[in-house]
Amino acid sequence: MGRTLRSSSPPQDSGGLDPAGATPMMAQYIEIKSANPDCLLFYRMGDFYELFFGDAEIASRSLGIVLTKRGRHAGTEIPMCGVPVDRADDYLNRLIGLGHRVAVCEQTEDPAEAKKRGPKSVVRREVVRLVTPGTITEDRLLDPASANLLLAVGRRKTAETAFAYGLAAIDISTGRFSLSEVSAGELPGAIARHDPREIVLSEAIHADPGLARLWQETRAAVVPLAQAELEPAAADRRIKEQYGVSTLDGFGSFSRAEIAAAGTALLYIARTQLAARPPLAIPSREEAGATLAIDAATRANLELTRTLSGERTGSLLATIDRTVTANGARLLAEHLAGPLTDLARIGQRQDAVARLVDDSALRQICRDTLAGAPDLPRALSRVGLGRAGPRDLAAIRDGLASAARLGDTLARVPDLPAALAAIGQTLSAVDAGLVEILRASLAEDLPLSRRDGGFVRAGFHPEIDEARLLGQDSRKVVAALQARYAEETGCRTLRIKHNNLLGYFIEVPQSVGEACLKGLQKEFVHRQTMVDAMRFTSVELGELERKISGAADRALALEAQVFDDLAARIVAEAAGITAAAEALASLDVAASHADLAIENDWRRPVVDDSLAFAVGGGRHPVVEAALRRAGEPFIANDCDLSGEGRGRIRLITGPNMGGKSTFLRQNALIVVLAQMGAFVPAREARIGRVDRLFSRVGAADDLARGQSTFMVEMVETAAILNQATRHSLVILDEIGRGTATFDGLSIAWACLEHLHEANACRALFATHFHELTALGDRLARIDNATLKVAEHRGGVVFLHEVVPGIAERSYGLQVARLAGLPATVVTRAGAILKSLEKSQGGRSARARIDDLPLFANLAPPPPEEPPAPAAEDPLGPLLDAIDPDALTPREALEALYRLKRERAEALAG
Structure with a gap:
């Protein structure tokens, strides 16, 4: 269910906390907390982030950590808990998963500087970012295979009571930015397709009674923003400021609703990222009808990206994912969520898959090289936000190197299809100079944070090498200087020593001091005379001491400068890096489809603009995979709904457990796979472009909404009958079973007639109302089909084979017996x-x-008698002696005659 979070706008109160009478540190905390009342405040104190007051109580319960006390405020003890800084990401992940927002407050001043202002001065602290579900960038907080979308909603009025809704989908972790506009009826399906982690919208949209249920039911956190901050002129200005342009004309044509959504998203990003500006791609506009429309109920019923229980395992996505890069996995999920309707683009994707299916050597080279490519988009985003570490720079180095190798590989392959050729050209354009500078500058073993230092390769920067030598090998440097002084003075007992009072100094025995230092008095300066020794210093030694004492800090400062220079170079090349990342992801998805097709014998479907739907030997990809793991075969079935001008409707009867639901779902999934550009689990397939896919298979009570199973069923069926077009595919299972028999039969009958006459679409309609099969004789486009069943010794065997005809029985009693x-x-x-x-x-x-x-x-049933011993089977030994695979046709015929003779003799006896 959706979680509504308060706006991040400036607070009107401080949650009842009064800084009066508080200690300086606690007063600072209260002031910062007052500015972020809707967030849990992670207040940095040394090596811990501390939480106080109500935040501490919430965090203690949410994280299962100990709640302690720290002093008193306003006469009561202050609750406190804390998490270590080096483990903060783990705790942040758990809090974000529970729907909390966290303000991260860092020390922005050296404690030594604070002491200069007075003994009671508090180190300056500032909130450096707000961490929310839709604005995460850290690898450890992100699912590599899933996008982390922030979705903003805007709207414009189209009629007196009607609105159009603009959607801005942004993934800060990768820079993805897309805009689209949908009607109110399409809004739930569009949100389900994007599957955002967080939704931001105006208070007016959030308060709209017609949308209240939508915000309650979404899985995402919902954040309403003050209407006054979302003026249209402000939205337009924010977009221009983000990209440094004076007009948006160069980006394309956007509707007022789309601009409003984009402005809302950018306002929220600015609030949460504070001074940082994420490197977002130029917004791309999704044209209406460009993707196969799939409503939220159909997505859930078909278990496209997650099962009904919310798990990825067991979904279609988990079954077809053979990608080897995180970026490719995310693109595959995006393709699955929004299959195409553009036939040319579908064909281009299929061409790429087909070439990789045919060329196994090329496919393997691509997959092996891709496996070594890190997650370029997320590393680039962290660089742009100033949150990168040395390993992010290495990820960009290695990702671009993999891109360059693949570009060279594809350039040597003749006659590539257009999609692969375009990928090759993009990868060949990688900046080799950037790769080389990253290779030359980065060490082999890299720390997680730039603050740790040691990430610049030895020999790349002479000053860093010198500083490291002084910091790490100061003894060797001092010993070398001591040896030179001893040689120059002729005093073998000369020593360079150190203490906290004098620092480094030169010491020689008193007895030989004057003699040893004769001729060097201009260089050596007397410091101290002891009973048995004399101490000196020199300009050279003083300079060396200063270098040694600041060597570590100087090395870190120099490395930081190198890091900043490399990051600036990367940001300057962001467009090329993003293009390479997208090309790598597209190649990974194509190779994944090819690998899947080879492994499971999937075939290329024909997708055209007709009303054809002819699938030969179709299989359910998820069920087949499960059966294969169990060592069992899947029974393939044909399905033909082709029509001229109007699609056909197949009315399917048959027993429960016979395979009706599997057959229905598999044909819907074949459409999804075909239009996302993949091969399909079938012997052959020709599919006329589907514009909308509807599936109502199974239902459950929705008690939270006060709706029964039947009500849910009727709501979903109403959406289908009101929206399906000639180019749609409709999958309906057991319409009307949730009410009284004649009510349900009447509703199912009327729905079938409406699909036939009004919607004129292709449809699969499974039912237990055998009376409906009479419509096959009355309505020209309805065909009857059933699931074959074999009766054996009073039981049934489900053959899972779809054949023309009508089921004469439902076999409900047999299924009940099988169920126990x-x-x-x-x-x-x-x-x-x-x-x-x-x-x-x-x-x-x-x-x-x-x-x-x-x-x-009823009289109690008689006690069961023990079964009589089975009579001896005279044919058993003969059958056991026959090996059918070893018989010739003549031998098989002779064996059959022999069995008939034996049976006749046994009956006669």
Whole structure:
């Protein structure tokens, strides 16, 4: 369920905390907390982030850490808890996952400087960023395979009571930025497609009664912002400031709703990132109808990216993901969430996959090289935000190096399809100079933070090498100077020593001091005469001492400058790096599809602009994968819904457990796979472009919304009947089963007629209402099909094969027996069923039921007798002796005649 968070606008109060009478440190805390009342404040104190007052109590409960006390304020003890700075990311991740927002407050002053202002002076601290679910950039807080989207919503009026909604989807961790506009009816499906971590919107949109349920039901955190801050002129200005332009004309044409959404997103980013400005791509506009429309209920029913329980494992995404890079995994998820409707783009993606399927050597080279490519977009984003470490620079180095190698590889391959050729050209344009400077400057073993130093390669920067030598090998430097002085003075007992009072000094024995230093008095300055020794210093030794004492700090400062120079060079090349990252991701996805197709024998579908839907030997990708792991085969089935001008409707009857739902879902998933540019689990497939995909398979009570199973079913069915077009594909399962028999039958009947006459779409309609099969004779575009069942020794065997025809029975009692219902219940159900099925002079079902005694009045069933021993099977030994695979046709015929003779003799005996 959605979590509504308060706006990050300036507070009107400080949560009841009064700094009067507080210690200087606590007064500072209260002041900073007052400026961030809607966030948990991580207040830096040495090696810990401390939390106080209500924040401490919340964090203690949320994180399971000890709550302690620190002094008193306003007559009561101050609750306190803390987390170590070096483990802060782990705790931040847990708090963000619970829907909290965190203000990170760092020390911005050296404690030594604070002491200069007085003994009671407090170190200056400032909030350096707000951490929220949609604005995370740290690797340890992010799922590598999933986008971390912040979604902003704006709107414009289109009629007296109607609105159009603009959506701005931004992933700060990668720089992705897209804009789109949808109607109110399309808004839930669009939000479900983006699957954001956080939604920001105006207070007016949040308060709209017609949208209240949407914000309550979303998985994302919802943050309303003050309406006064979201004026249209301000939105336009924020976009221009972000990109340093005076007009937006060069970016394309955006609607007022899209600009409002973009301005809302940029305002929130500025609030949370403070002085940092993330390197966002120029916003791309998603044209209406460019992707296959899939509503939220259909996404859930088909388990595209997560199962109904919310897990990735068991979803279609988990089944088809063969990517080897994090960036590729995110792009694959994006393609799956928004399959294309543009036939040319679908064909280009399929061409790339087909070439990699045919060229196994090229596919393997690509996958091996891609496996060594780090996550370029997220490393680049951290560099742009000033939060990068040395390993991020190395990630960019290694990612660009992999890109260059792949560019060279693709350049040598003739006759590449357009998509692969474009990828190759982009990768070949990588800045080799940037790669070389990063290789030359970065050490082999890199620390996590730039503050740790030691990341500049030895030999790259002479001054850093000198500072390191002094800092790490000062003894060797001093010993070398001592040896030179001893040689120059001829005094072998000369020593260079150090103490806290004099620092470094030259010491010679008193007895030889004058003689040893003769001729060097101009260089040596007398410092101290002892009983048995004389001490001197020199200009050279003084300079050396200053270098040694500041060597570590100087080395860190020089390395920081090198880091800043490298980061600036990377930011300057951001556009090229982003293009290379996108090309790598596209290549990874194409190679993933190819690898999957080879491994599972998937085929290239034909996708055109017709109303065809002909799948030969289709399979359910997730179920097939599960059966394969269990060593069992999957029964493939054909499906033809092709039509001229109007699609066909296949009405499917058959028992529960027969495979109806699997058959329905697999055809919907084949459409999704085909239009995202992948191969499909089928022997062959021709699919006319689908504009909208609807699936209502199964339902459950929604008690939080006060809706029963049947109400949920009707709401979802209404959306289908009101929105499906000729180019849509509709999957419906058991419409009307949630109410009384005749009510449900009537609703299902009317829905079928509406799909046939009004929607004129391609549809699969599974039902237990056998009466509906009569429509196959009355409506031209309805075909009847059923799931084959074999009866064996009083039970049933589900063959999972779809064939033309009508199911004569539902086999509900057999399924109940397989499920383990008590035998008395199954027997009683059989008797009731026979009574209900009787047709005696039009007697009512109630009258027929009255003829049956109540269960309580039935005589107890007789005790079960032990089964009689099975008679000896005369044919058993003969059958056991036959090996069918070793028989010739003539031998097989002779064996059959022999079995018939033996059976005849056994019966005669």
